[in-house]
Amino acid sequence: MATYLAARLGHGVLVTLAVLSVAFVLLHLAGDPTYLLVPVGASPEEIQNIRHQLGLDQPLWKQYVNYMKRALRGDLGTSLRYNQPVLGLVLERFPATMKLTAVALAVMLIVAVPLGVVSAVKRNSAFDQIATGLALLGQSMPTFWFGIVLILVFGVSLRWFPTSGSEGWRALVLPGVTLGGYTAGLTTRMVRSCLIEVLGQDYIRTARAKGLAERMVLYKHALRNAALPVVTIVGYQLSTLIGGALVTEQIFGYPGMARLAVQAINNRDFPVVQAFVVVAAVTVLVINLVVDLMYVLLDPRITYE
């Protein structure tokens, strides 16, 4: 276990370094990044000054080394608009995005697990057909459309929930459902197919043959085994959720880090975009590490030697 943990952490560190490198490459993707880093309307002298200050007049490899050195100390640059360290700006809004993601994840599980389980148990029934149809519909909806429809119905017409901001739990309902609904479709289908696979296994037949009540078969034998692949899906969906937050936060004017990044693009404040990409990628990385470790708790057969 200790060796596994060390290997997994080592891998995490490598990927983090790679993510930082990608953020560097991004900046240089279109050639000279000066125009991405100077305020609109800067004079040629100012541009020269900034180039020198940021070290853009040095050879590329030297810039990379300097960038990595600074990045590892937690310095990802300074925002052109706010004139503050970008990492701080992004981290300030990090909890809001995590709160939204957590609500969305809860919505996803509350919808997907019961639908998927009942569909699998009552395979090919009317319930299954309707649930699978709904899941397919959910998978096909653009997030922004779902969000706008929710705003129109529950915000504008019924006035049940606020359509923007982040004050109180009510403000989280519509964005949470929007983001969670985006991933609920695929998750429902995955839960269903995992459980159907488990229900076809020999040990389920044995459990039934020895006269166990169907409820016991389902809860004690089937669901536990189906939980394993579902945890993997949840880990994978978290990364989709963080990507989906870009659109959701924008529609609802939710003050999270994803909205900050989209605003930064419109303001041509590229260092903020860079920091957002790094923070979001590292978050996904950490979450996946936790998911992998949860495997050990869920499945005693896995020992990671």
Add this chain to the structure above:
Amino acid sequence: MKVTKLRKVIARNKKAIPGLVLLSIVMVAAVFAPLLAPHDPNEQNTSLRLRPPAALGGPDGFVLGTDPLGRDVLSRVIYGARVSLLVGLVSVAIAGVVGVVLGVIAGYYGRVADAIVMRLVDFQMAIPFLLLALGVMAVLGPSLRNVIIVLALTGWVVYARVARAQVLAIKQKEFVQSAVAAGASDLRILVRYILPNILPPLVVVATVEVGRTILAEASLSFLGLGVEPSTPTWGSIAADGRDYVSLAWWVSTVPGFAILLTVLGTNFLGDWLREKFDPTLRI
């Protein structure tokens, strides 16, 4: 006799029908856009801003109402089908070719090739694809070509994984081993024996990916990071109406609905193909 046979065929391919119908509508709209659209999609008319659909009391001739610049929403949505399909199909084609080639090399040659490709896969899986797309588009700027590049760049992974897994399973089979024993070249084995046998699951993946890619393009365009702002695309039409949702719901919801129907079509088709070809495939 013939009718019952036809019925049986239809019953066995239930999911193919809604998929084909939905996608045919979109393709017809895309190909014949100039003939079908009642107005020029870019023609602005400031006296007709944000008018509701004709059936709800809006001006005649504007079936789905107008946008904040007085452009006809129906015409824009019809033209929008072109970009969505083009981006979906071209990105998937590029990503598919790149992914399959890398996946086949990894699976067939193993060792170093496999290690390199799989590290790349691992790494890309670690970054949410919308993030990568966002970063690249922020630097390159919105354009049709850039969107296609970005979506291809972020989409190859799934093909590589499926292709590799398939090759690993198939290269142990007798017919491949006997071809090796008979002295066939690697290229011949890959093209004649392996590729035809790994294609079915890849076709399923590609079908579903067309839908996913169309959704991704729409998200990027909605955020203003897709194709050039002047081009009507479903995502950008919806973005034009975002600030007027409570005043003029039709501007944002109609293009979103068009996306929903299109992606539903590809998903139906993907499900049907999966049941035909490879019921065990999970994607």
